[in-house]
Amino acid sequence: MTTNDLVDETYAALSANKVRSGLTILGIVIGIASVIALTAIGQGAQNTISNSINSLGSNLLEVMPGAARTFGFGASGGRGSAKSLTPSDEIAIAGVSNVSLVSGEYAARYQIAVAGANTNTTVDGVNGSYATIRNITMAQGSFLNDVESQSLQKVAVIGSTVATDLWGPNATSTNLVGDKIRINNLLFTVIGLMSTKGGSGFGSQDNEVFIPLGTALQYFAGEGNQYLSTIDIQAASQQSMTQVQNDVTALLLSRHGISDPTKADFSILNQQDLVSAASSVTSTFTTLLAAVAGISLIVGGIGIMNMMLTNVTERMREIGLRKAIGATRADINTQFLAEAVALTFIGGTIGVALGWGASYLVTATGVVTAQVTSQSVLLAFGVSAAIGIVFGWYPARRAAALNPIDALRYE
Amino acid sequence: MIELSDITKTYGEGQEAYTALKGISFTIREGEFVSIMGPSGSGKSTLMHIIGCLDTPSSGTYVLEDRDVSTMTDDELAEVRKDKIGFVFQAFNLLPRTTVLRNVMLPLVYANVPEEERERRARAALVSAGLSEDHFSHLSNQLSGGQIQRVAIARALVNDPALILADEPTGNLDSKTSLVVLGTLQKLNRAHGRTIVLITHEPDIAEHADRLIRLRDGRVVADEKNPTPRDATQETKLYDGTDESVTNKLS
Numbered sequence: 001m002t003t004n005d006l007v008d009e010t011y012a013a014l015s016a017n018k019v020r021s022g023l024t025i026l027g028i029v030i031g032i033a034s035v036i037a038l039t040a041i042g043q044g045a046q047n048t049i050s051n052s053i054n055s056l057g058s059n060l061l062e063v064m065p066g067a068a069r070t071f072g073f074g075a076s077g078g079r080g081s082a083k084s085l086t087p088s089d090e091i092a093i094a095g096v097s098n099v100s101l102v103s104g105e106y107a108a109r110y111q112i113a114v115a116g117a118n119t120n121t122t123v124d125g126v127n128g129s130y131a132t133i134r135n136i137t138m139a140q141g142s143f144l145n146d147v148e149s150q151s152l153q154k155v156a157v158i159g160s161t162v163a164t165d166l167w168g169p170n171a172t173s174t175n176l177v178g179d180k181i182r183i184n185n186l187l188f189t190v191i192g193l194m195s196t197k198g199g200s201g202f203g204s205q206d207n208e209v210f211i212p213l214g215t216a217l218q219y220f221a222g223e224g225n226q227y228l229s230t231i232d233i234q235a236a237s238q239q240s241m242t243q244v245q246n247d248v249t250a251l252l253l254s255r256h257g258i259s260d261p262t263k264a265d266f267s268i269l270n271q272q273d274l275v276s277a278a279s280s281v282t283s284t285f286t287t288l289l290a291a292v293a294g295i296s297l298i299v300g301g302i303g304i305m306n307m308m309l310t311n312v313t314e315r316m317r318e319i320g321l322r323k324a325i326g327a328t329r330a331d332i333n334t335q336f337l338a339e340a341v342a343l344t345f346i347g348g349t350i351g352v353a354l355g356w357g358a359s360y361l362v363t364a365t366g367v368v369t370a371q372v373t374s375q376s377v378l379l380a381f382g383v384s385a386a387i388g389i390v391f392g393w394y395p396a397r398r399a400a401a402l403n404p405i406d407a408l409r410y411e
Numbered sequence: 412m413i414e415l416s417d418i419t420k421t422y423g424e425g426q427e428a429y430t431a432l433k434g435i436s437f438t439i440r441e442g443e444f445v446s447i448m449g450p451s452g453s454g455k456s457t458l459m460h461i462i463g464c465l466d467t468p469s470s471g472t473y474v475l476e477d478r479d480v481s482t483m484t485d486d487e488l489a490e491v492r493k494d495k496i497g498f499v500f501q502a503f504n505l506l507p508r509t510t511v512l513r514n515v516m517l518p519l520v521y522a523n524v525p526e527e528e529r530e531r532r533a534r535a536a537l538v539s540a541g542l543s544e545d546h547f548s549h550l551s552n553q554l555s556g557g558q559i560q561r562v563a564i565a566r567a568l569v570n571d572p573a574l575i576l577a578d579e580p581t582g583n584l585d586s587k588t589s590l591v592v593l594g595t596l597q598k599l600n601r602a603h604g605r606t607i608v609l610i611t612h613e614p615d616i617a618e619h620a621d622r623l624i625r626l627r628d629g630r631v632v633a634d635e636k637n638p639t640p641r642d643a644t645q646e647t648k649l650y651d652g653t654d655e656s657v658t659n660k661l662s
Contacts, residue, residue: 005520016508321504324465325518325566326493328486404465408504 001331010338013311021343024307028347028387029354031297032380036355038293040370041362042286047371049278053271055197057134059238060271061245063093063231063252066264083227084256084265087217090231092255096247098240103130105230106216110184112162112209119165122208123183125216126232133234134205141177141192149212154219156181157192161207172196183209186219241272294383300347301387308340308395312402319399320407333400340392341385348384352377412573412606413439413462418471418481420457431457432468433629439608441573444600444640446609446617449626456578458626459610463496463576464488476573493522497567501579503559505551511537511562512547518570532569539603540565541595557588564595568605575599575607581616587650593619594643619643 014021065084090104106125111118130136131143139160148155158181163171166181172193179190188211197205217226235244245268252266253259312319319332359370420432431454439445449455460466461473464480465488473481480491492498497518505514515533524532537547540561546554551562560580567575577596581589597619599605611617618641625633 001520001523002526004526009520012509317502317504318506321500321506322517322521323489324463324492324498324504326489326521326570328489328521330486331521405460408500408502 001327001334006334006338009335010342013315013335013339014342020307020310024303024343025347025350027300027303028297028344028384029300029351031293031300032348032351032384033354033358034293034296035290035383036352036372036376036380037358037362037370038289039286039376040355040359040372041368042282042289043373043376044359044363044368044370046279046282046286048368049282050275053275053278055135056271057232057234058271059235059241060133061233061235061241061248062269062271063089063233063248064267064269065227065229066266083225085228085231087213087226087228089252089255090228092251093231093233093248096244096251098236098244099233099248100236101129101133101234103127103133103232104213104228105130105232106213106221106227107229108220110220112166113182114166114179117166117168119162121162121165123216123220124208124210125213125220126210127213129234130210130232133232136197136205137195139172139193139195140175141190143192143194144210144212149214152215152218153212154186154188154215155191155212156183156188157194157210158190159194159204159206159208160196161204162209163193165207181209183211184220238272241270245270297383297387301344301391304340304343304388305391305395307343308336308392309398311339312336312395312399315399316402316407316410319402320404320410323402323404324408329400332402333396336396336399337389337392340396341388344384344388345381348381351384352380355380412441412476413608414472414474415462416472418458418461418468418473420454420461420466421469431629432461434471435626435629435631436471437624437631437634439606441606442600442604443622444597444607444609444620445622445624446611446620446637447624447626448611448614448617450612452628453626454629455610455612455626457629459576459578459608462574462608463498463578464491493518494570495573497570497572497575499560499563499567499575499577499580501582503563503583505559505562505566507552509551510548511542511551511554514551514562515565515569518566522570533565536565536569537562539568539599541591541598555588556584557591560584560588560592561595564592564599568599573606575605577607577609579611580609581611581613587647589616590643590647590650594647597640597643615641 063085085104087104090102093099094102103126107122109120110123111120112123126144127149128143128145136143141157143157144155158176160172163176167174167176176190176193181188181190194205221227233244233248235241249261249264249268253261253264256265258264322332356372359372362368362370415438416436418432418435419430421428421430423429435458447455447458457466461468464475467483467488468481471481472479475491475495478491480488483491506517512530512533515536516529519529519532534547542558542561542565546558551559554562580596581592584592593616596607596609600607609617609620617623618637621637621640623633623635623637624631
């Protein structure tokens with residue numbers, strides 16, 4: 001029996017009962033389509049999350065103060081509340097190898113006002129390098145520079161949300177550079193408007209006002225309170241991030257005179273850790289979705305087995321005849337297995353197309369950008385062929401094992 | 412060509428055991444037309460299965476064309492059936508909703524005959540079986556009983572087997588159509604030298620063969636030459652002209 005004959009026979013057998021074949025295929029179509037669509041959605045969610053984490057900056061490390069504690073059993077002020085990071089720590093960190101950029105931050109919430117409108121938002125004192133570290137792009141004007149920081153100039157760069165809050169919904173399309181705003185009743189000049197970045201986790205940079213770090217420490221932190229709320233570090237490369245994190249930890253421990261690392265008065269947030277944590281969550285989620293879809297695929301496979309068993313019974317005399325005219329067990333086995341695999345393969349092809357279409361629809365709704373990966377398509381084909389073999393095996397074996405005499409006599 | 416010596420066949424074991432064949436021995440030479448007849452329960456179906464290599468005997472030897480087939484495995488038997496034996500069944504057993512040509516070509520599929528040769532051989536077999544050319548591409552369920560059985564005969568012929576084994580080939584046909592089918596078998600034997608074994612329980616069907624083997628209770632009770640075989644072609648002519656409608660159906 002040649003491959004060509006096998007294809008002919010399979011086509012003839014499946015087209016002999018189109019409705020039954022069609023319904024059986026439908027079971028596989030639904031299974032495969034849901035696997036494709038759900039993994040695409042899962043993959044899309046994963047990409048969305050890692051993209052938004054990466055938009056925070058590249059190779060980013062954040063040093064944050066530890067919890068403020070009073071001696072003994074006093075109340076903890078919560079992580080980040082301690083005043084342990086100083087501008088001189090920032091300068092020292094800049095000397096660590098593979099650190100390409102450093103920016104200290106002094107952040108606090110203040111009332112921002114212009115004539116006729118006001119808002120309350122985070123005012124963040126930063127260095128000029130902050131723009132590079134945090135991937136900030138400008139819509140108007142330019143970002144802060146270190147000269148402004150050293151000369152304590154009262155200039156500000158504002159996020160798009162702040163702009164619309166202060167000047168109305170069309171503010172971003174008008175020129176805001178040179179306008180004056182009041183921060184905590186001090187007059188600042190707007191020198192730049194940042195491009196809209198979109199939400200990135202809990203905080204949005206769109207709803208922030210940036211001023212020079214020196215200015216912030218001078219006018220808002222006040223005398224004897226020269227502490228930073230965060231130090232942002234950009235490592236030279238992704239590979240060097242762990243080394244930078246270790247070196248900075250060691251440096252700060254020695255600078256703060258702490259010998260036991262578990263009692264550190266600061267903590268370092270590694271962007272890479274964040275990405276891998278988030279993607280491990282989403283990939284678990286994707287696996288879960290795929291598993292649920294996989295169940296429907298198994299149900300489809302049982303449909304195949306059911307149809308093939310019915311086929312074997314209905315075509316008992318045909319099997320008897322084929323055996324009488326010289327078909328071997330292997331011939332019969334191959335023929336029935338080929339029918340089952342053909343059903344799942346057709347189902348798999350339609351299912352992949354349908355799943356792809358469903359992913360496009362989901363993307364079109366804008367909730368998540370679903371992404372169909374070539375692995376999931378290959379996997380779907382592999383799984384559908386495997387289902388054909390697994391669920392076609394038993395019926396095919398039954399057909400092959402039939403005694404030709406009994407099969408010919410079957411009524 | 413066929414040598415059966417002391418063939419027995421027992422079904423079941425112990426108390427339940429039932430012996431269908433109790434020592435059958437005979438020889439069939441190439442080119443013979445033999446009828447095996449007997450009432451139901453005589454063991455003729457069991458014997459047909461053994462001669463047709465669908466089953467193996469419990470004891471005794473069966474030599475088909477110098478090969479001992481009595482101890483072969485299932486797949487070896489399938490090989491022998493493919494090359495040596497053409498079956499004609501009472502129930503026809505054509506594939507439904509399949510064309511005449513495809514039905515006849517089916518054995519060639521398993522025999523690995525090249526595709527371009529299959530149709531040529533199938534057409535030749537159909538012509539030998541006496542089916543007219545305009546029916547070749549009809550579906551099997553569009554044919555009359557006589558035509559169907561001639562397609563089945565063509566299918567038995569197409570592999571050029573050593574032996575054609577016809578199991579009650581006229582059992583589902585009326586008398587007139589039966590004669591046409593018997594005529595076809597006689598012609599294949601006389602004109603083409605085919606070896607034919609016809610299994611039947613009807614004496615007037617069996618009498619078309621040149622030799623009659625009678626079975627009763629699993630034994631051969633008679634094995635004799637038929638000095639005056641009936642001629643199906645002559646008998647068909649007696650019908651001709653008396654019932655035109657039947658004649659038309661047969662053509």
